[in-house]
Amino acid sequence: xxxxxxxxxxxxxxxxxxxxxxxxxxxxxxxxxxxxxxxxxxxxxxxxxxxxxxxxxxxxxxxxxxxxxxxxxxxxxxxxxxxxxxxxxxxxxxxxxxxxxxxxxxxxxxxxxxxxxxxxxxxxxxxxxxxxxxxxxxxxxxxxxxxxxxxxxxxxxxxxxxxxxxxxxxxxxxxxxxxxxxxxxxxxxxxxxxxxxxxxxxxxxxxxxxxxxxxxxxxxxxxxxxxxxxxxxxxxxxxxxxxxxxxxxxxxxxxxxxxxxxxxxxxxxxxxxxxxxxxxxxxxxxxxxxxxxxxxxxxxxxxxxxxxxxxxxxxxxxxxxxxxxxxxxxxxxxxxxxxxxxxxxxxxxxxxxxxxxxxxxxxxxxxxxxxxxxxxxxxxxxxxxxxxxxxxxxxxxxxxxxxxxxxxxxxxxxxxxxxxxxxxxxxxxxxxxxxxxxxxxxxxxxxxxxxxxxxxxxxxxxxxxxxxxxxxxxxxxxxxxxxxxxxxxxxxxxxxxxxxxxxxxxxxxxxxxxxxxxxxxxxxxxxxxxxxxxxxxxxxxxxxxxxxxxxxxxxxxxxxxxxxxxxxxxxxxxxxxxxxxxxxxxxxxxxxxxxxxxxxxxxxxxxxxxxxxxxxxxxxxxxxxxxxxxxxxxxxxxxxxxxxxxxxxxxxxxxxxxxxxxxxxxxxxxxxxxxxxxxxxxxxxxxxxxxxxxxxxxxxxxxxxxxxxxxxxxxxxxxxxxxxxxxxxxxxxxxxxxxxxxxxxxxxxxxxxxxxxxxxxxxxxxxxxxxxxxxxxxxxxx
Amino acid sequence: xxxxxxxxxxxxxxxxxxxxxxxxxxxxxxxxxxxxxxxxxxxxxxxxxxxxxxxxxxxxxxxxxxxxxxxxxxxxxxxxxxxxxxxxxxxxxxxxxxxxxxxxxxxxxxxxxxxxxxxxxxxxxxxxxxxxxxxxxxxxxxxxxxxxxxxxxxxxxx
Numbered sequence: 001x002x003x004x005x006x007x008x009x010x011x012x013x014x015x016x017x018x019x020x021x022x023x024x025x026x027x028x029x030x031x032x033x034x035x036x037x038x039x040x041x042x043x044x045x046x047x048x049x050x051x052x053x054x055x056x057x058x059x060x061x062x063x064x065x066x067x068x069x070x071x072x073x074x075x076x077x078x079x080x081x082x083x084x085x086x087x088x089x090x091x092x093x094x095x096x097x098x099x100x101x102x103x104x105x106x107x108x109x110x111x112x113x114x115x116x117x118x119x120x121x122x123x124x125x126x127x128x129x130x131x132x133x134x135x136x137x138x139x140x141x142x143x144x145x146x147x148x149x150x151x152x153x154x155x156x157x158x159x160x161x162x163x164x165x166x167x168x169x170x171x172x173x174x175x176x177x178x179x180x181x182x183x184x185x186x187x188x189x190x191x192x193x194x195x196x197x198x199x200x201x202x203x204x205x206x207x208x209x210x211x212x213x214x215x216x217x218x219x220x221x222x223x224x225x226x227x228x229x230x231x232x233x234x235x236x237x238x239x240x241x242x243x244x245x246x247x248x249x250x251x252x253x254x255x256x257x258x259x260x261x262x263x264x265x266x267x268x269x270x271x272x273x274x275x276x277x278x279x280x281x282x283x284x285x286x287x288x289x290x291x292x293x294x295x296x297x298x299x300x301x302x303x304x305x306x307x308x309x310x311x312x313x314x315x316x317x318x319x320x321x322x323x324x325x326x327x328x329x330x331x332x333x334x335x336x337x338x339x340x341x342x343x344x345x346x347x348x349x350x351x352x353x354x355x356x357x358x359x360x361x362x363x364x365x366x367x368x369x370x371x372x373x374x375x376x377x378x379x380x381x382x383x384x385x386x387x388x389x390x391x392x393x394x395x396x397x398x399x400x401x402x403x404x405x406x407x408x409x410x411x412x413x414x415x416x417x418x419x420x421x422x423x424x425x426x427x428x429x430x431x432x433x434x435x436x437x438x439x440x441x442x443x444x445x446x447x448x449x450x451x452x453x454x455x456x457x458x459x460x461x462x463x464x465x466x467x468x469x470x471x472x473x474x475x476x477x478x479x480x481x482x483x484x485x486x487x488x489x490x491x492x493x494x495x496x497x498x499x500x501x502x503x504x505x506x507x508x509x510x511x512x513x514x515x516x517x518x519x520x521x522x523x524x525x526x527x528x529x530x531x532x533x534x535x536x537x538x539x540x541x542x543x544x545x546x547x548x549x550x551x552x553x554x555x556x557x558x559x560x561x562x563x564x565x566x567x568x569x570x571x572x573x574x575x576x577x578x579x580x581x582x583x584x585x586x587x588x589x590x591x592x593x594x595x596x597x598x599x600x601x602x603x604x605x606x607x608x609x610x611x612x613x614x615x616x617x618x619x620x621x622x623x624x625x626x627x628x629x630x631x632x633x634x635x636x637x638x639x640x641x642x643x644x645x646x647x648x649x650x651x652x653x654x655x656x657x658x659x660x661x662x663x664x665x666x667x668x669x670x671x672x673x674x675x676x677x678x679x680x681x682x683x684x685x686x687x688x689x690x691x692x693x694x695x696x697x698x699x700x701x702x703x704x705x706x707x708x709x710x711x712x713x714x715x716x717x718x719x720x721x722x723x724x725x726x727x728x729x730x731x732x733x734x735x736x737x738x739x740x741x742x743x744x745x746x747x748x749x750x751x752x753x754x755x756x757x758x759x760x761x762x763x764x765x766x767x768x769x770x771x772x773x774x775x776x777x778x779x780x781x782x
Numbered sequence: 783x784x785x786x787x788x789x790x791x792x793x794x795x796x797x798x799x800x801x802x803x804x805x806x807x808x809x810x811x812x813x814x815x816x817x818x819x820x821x822x823x824x825x826x827x828x829x830x831x832x833x834x835x836x837x838x839x840x841x842x843x844x845x846x847x848x849x850x851x852x853x854x855x856x857x858x859x860x861x862x863x864x865x866x867x868x869x870x871x872x873x874x875x876x877x878x879x880x881x882x883x884x885x886x887x888x889x890x891x892x893x894x895x896x897x898x899x900x901x902x903x904x905x906x907x908x909x910x911x912x913x914x915x916x917x918x919x920x921x922x923x924x925x926x927x928x929x930x931x932x933x934x935x936x937x938x939x940x
Contacts, residue, residue: 102884237885240817240858413886671924777843
């Protein structure tokens with residue numbers, strides 16, 4: 001929604017959008033010692049440096065004020081506390097008002113507390129807080145914003161706890177606080193006497209709540225932050241003890257599944273053989289709800305049997321009879337004309353349009369929830385990234401008030417954006433109310449893939465003009481099936497909209513997110529990026545990195561075309577036109593480490609791309625093998641296709657809390673980017689998506705993953721952490737696309753590149769909606 | 783209701799359930815053994831990978847009635863006992879490489895990796911890149927790079 005003329009004589013000075021190093025602006029923070037029997041230290045979750053203080057010098061809104069700033073600012077007005085408790089066994093605990101889905105925030109939060117509290121990470125226990133409605137907007141896990149928004153308040157609470165422990169130790173050891181040293185959960189005096197936190201926890205408690213002023217450590221004093229730490233939940237995970245929603249044992253919550261319509265979002269009219277179903281082995285209850293017919297049984301296997309036996313009359317869903325081509329035609333019809341550019345007889349124009357098909361963010365752990373709905377109270381357990389909104393919506397559906405609904409947040413087996421919504425929790429609540437019994441709802445994989453939310457289909461059109469070795473204009477118009485943000489992010493936006501700087505507050509939700517995440521970090525003259533959204537009939541949502549993978553992929557393909565048109569090397573061209581030093585540094589790093597420009601055999605090629613988001617910068621260099629012997633590999637029930645053989649990835653994520661976790665997130669994002677480019681999409685055919693299994697929806701598998709992956713974490717003097725969870729996707733997708741184009745000599749016009757190939761799987765039926773489990777497992781042992 | 787008897791993680795176990803219920807549901811829903819995860823129910827994702835008589839199998843695709851009284855089923859919970867230690871070397875490798883992200887698929891990944899090493903040893907060889915490429919267990923977090931590193935380490939220490 002913006003167009004800005006760049007003054008080519010003025011390049012913004014380096015790192016203008018960075019916070020100054022912490023050491024030069026160290027200041028004190030206010031917090032509390034909360035009155036009670038043991039030591040409880042608290043800080044306002046809204047603490048932090050206001051992003052609004054930054055001087056908006058850059059041309060696109062996302063450069064001056066981005067989505068992370070908005071999410072962080074939305075946390076500020078909430079005058080509510082987070083607390084670090086020190087127990088009399090010497091451990092500390094903290095209930096994080098965020099959701100762990102695999103991104104490692106329980107580990108990085110334990111590290112923040114360990115740092116300021118001077119306690120080993122292993123003695124800090126981080127759990128997930130249930131829905132806390134008083135936190136308003138401050139319990140949303142999204143936008144890779146957890147560490148950005150909690151970095152300061154969590155440390156303040158921990159520092160206050162340490163201060164109270166030192167005060168208590170001073171009395172006990174008969175020395176002054178300045179002479180004492182806290183380390184590893186022990187306070188030591190110069191004379192060698194010491195006392196442990198265990199011995200101080202109750203003594204440090206305060207009978208009344210008091211306000212405390214505290215200073216945080218300087219970054220130069222960090223011993224935990226910035227040092228690689230293995231995940232705090234890894235041991236439970238590898239021993240099979242880490243609990244997800246369906247592993248929880250809640251009394252009476254028997255396995256429950258739903259029979260769904262043969263068309264997307266179809267609705268049930270009638271179950272014709274209810275009596276027969278109720279007589280099946282193990283089946284206890286059957287209930288019709290708005291999304292289908294639910295069955296509750298002794299085992300999930302018996303739920304599957306019952307669903308397959310159900311005879312249900314359905315009303316068609318809103319896209320009945322339609323296929324991919326219909327939606328593509330709708331999108332093209334919704335595209336707005338690209339602006340006409342000033343007439344310049346010397347200018348050459350490159351026009352590109354790229355189509356991106358529907359994709360799924362189905363996680364390993366399918367939509368699931370436990371619900372126990374009684375007459376005047378309901379309790380929910382589920383993996384939820386927006387538990388407050390979930391609580392409100394579930395209360396509405398049950399005819400209760402929010403305070404009658406307890407929402408417990410459970411660690412989830414992946415999210416990728418999926419758990420911003422609460423489809424399983426809402427459905428489980430309705431079923432439990434209809435049956436009058438507790439239920440453990442689990443979506444079948446087939447439903448999770450077909451009916452679960454995904455990334456909307458979109459087109460990205462780009463028009464660039466160039467003359468005399470300069471780029472005069474870069475116009476990108478992105479048109480998409482609607483991305484659903486009605487999970488609470490939307491409420492933040494509506495609440496924050498009026499306060500957004502630069503007049504961007506009057507945009508719709510999607511346009512706001514788009515404007516706050518997208519930028520073109522090149523000096524490309526007149527730059528404009530716009531979003532048009534249409535069609536709300538699909539189940540969509542934010543998928544890891546939201547708009548950026550598609551927008552950046554189209555953009556970087558065009559950058560390669562520009563370089564070619566000017567007879568320049570793709571790396572050198574980027575280097576010349578980039579106008580941000582952090583992006584330049586990561587670009588140079590991958591080119592150097594990854595050996596850009598080395599001689600490659602015919603049919604193979606390198607590709608290079610950059611991305612700037614989440615207060616960081618990333619660059620990716622890939623090598624791809626598109627030779628027939630690789631593409632045509634015989635993979636049973638899978639897609640071989642081109643193989644990305646090597647990835648070199650550099651990320652500058654500002655201040656890094658846990659390098660080991662950041663590296664892991666990049667490795668995962670790389671596999672997501674590869675899937676988006678080469679193999680994974682949903683096919684809409686006859687009103688429903690075809691993919692119903694992991695052998696239909698081709699997410700990256702071992703035979704697709706690069707044998708060689710190197711992630712480089714850039715050193716940074718920034719005092720501000722960036723986002724990690726989504727930062728690996730866009731640059732990888734773009735680099736793979738560019739490499740594919742260079743290896744094959746053909747610039748793809750749609751993604752993933754295999755979408756229009758003959759289907760490599762036999763679609764499963766839609767009636768019955770879920771497949772039966774096989775019985776031949778003993779013949780397949782190895 | 784038929785009585786089903788088999789050996790689970792070294793102990794004889796008897797459970798009353800119909801023959802055609804798949805072993806995965808017997809383990810998870812009736813016995814509360816939740817290490818093997820549900821990811822598809824059709825022997826595709828391999829999240830439930832466990833061992834039967836020392837070999838990898840997927841309990842989502844075996845009827846409990848097809849188990850014999852002396853069949854030994856080992857889930858991730860019983861893996862350490864097979865080496866008499868707190869952790870199997872493959873689990874230790876997973877920890878050393880900090881493999882898990884969400885962790886959901888990892889019990890199945892570890893059980894598959896152990897079976898793979900045993901299989902190539904029976905064939906008198908060690909794990910190749912081709913073997914790693916052939917692992918079907920899916921990880922939607924994309925932890926494949928560290929899984930590959932961990933398998934090589936685990937193999938050395940098995």
